[in-house]
Amino acid sequence: MFEVLGMSSPNVLKLVLMLEECGFAYRLRHVDVFAGQQFDPAFLAMSPNNKVPVLIDQRGAEPFAVFESAAALLYLAEASGQMVPADPHQRSRAMSWLMLQTASVGPMFGQYTHFWRYAPEGERDYGVRRYESEVARLLGVLDRRLAESPFVAGAEYGLADVATWPWIRTADTIFPLLKDKSVWQRFPALKRWFDAGSERAATQRAVAALDALLPDDIAAFGRADGDAIDRFCGRGRHDHAANLSAATTAD
Ligand SMILES: N[C@@H](CCC(=O)N[C@@H](CS)C(=O)NCC(=O)O)C(=O)O
Structure with missing residues (x-):
């Protein structure tokens, strides 16, 4: 069994498409990026660049998390022996x-x-x-x-x-x-x-699975205030460059 942490976005759909094409069983878990769940320490331990998707391979004794969608696609290609030419x-x-x-x-x-x-x-x-x-x-x-x-x-x-x-x-x-x-x-x-x-057929199943997350995203966006959107966009008091200059000046 695989788990995908994500939202109804194209980078997440890549993994769902691949899982469907390869015939792997999987579960999708919603991450509220507007509430900043991608910055939680437990999430960052799996995805240090604070992005979805994350692929979790739960087939072994210990779960194994893969970040970056292309790395996850390659992981699934190697796990299945499909979707990449041998030549x-x-x-x-x-x-x-x-x-x-x-x-x-x-x-x-x-x-x-x-x-x-x-x-x-x-x-x-x-x-x-x-x-x-x-x-x-x-x-x-x-x-x-x-x-x-x-x-x-x-x-x-x-x-x-x-x-x-x-x-x-x-x-x-x-x-x-x-x-x-x-x-x-x-x-x-x-x-x-x-x-x-x-x-x-795999695309249609994947799109249906991904679109099932859309109401969660719409609700998450509806709950987000201006500061939450600023955090998502890295601006306002969450502007990484401004915060870097402020920290450098304070040193
Ligand atoms: N290069 C990354 C890009 C992933 C990405 O941009 N994810 C977006 C959603 S599609 C995200 O997590 N945004 C939240 C954030 O940047 O804080 C990948 O391919 O996995």
Whole structure:
């Protein structure tokens, strides 16, 4: 049995998709990031970067926690012997696309979400333009790749698809950039791949499991006051850089 600590977000969906594709039994446990549960010492002991998801392998004598979603995907690939090619070159190609997801797609799409959703009025325009531009560029990178390859890393559905699909789902569902659905005409190969991914039985089970956490997130967000949102965003009295300068001056 595996446990996933998380919320209804794309980085968490990656793990749920992978667990479903590999046929592992799992349980999802909600973490209230708006209440700051990711900063609890017990959580930080598992995830030192105070982020969800965390994968907990409960099959052994002692539970084993894995942080960083791509590391958790690789852990599950090794545990199952599935979703990653054995051939060294194909395997390397899968790692490149997996790392492109974790180094570029996740952070750029995530910062775009931060600016259009959380930036204070009057401070959002430059950030939104910068990250919207990056999102558009990365959608183009993926579209060009998928015009030449059935799946992100090659001929077989695998790790890189599972890592990337949740962020394309989020883009399609909530991004202002894709509110006008005709934008999809610019990315036909990506759309073909995204729609094929949506039809997979494992994807449908994973999305249903993840969406079951949505009411918890909505309730958590509703309970969060301004200070709690500031902690989540690292600003106000939770601004890490300002607190660093204050501590340095006091020394
Ligand atoms: N690189 C991390 C990113 C995870 C991440 O950004 N998690 C967000 C939710 S999707 C989070 O935990 N935010 C809470 C916080 O930053 O305090 C991964 O892939 O696991």
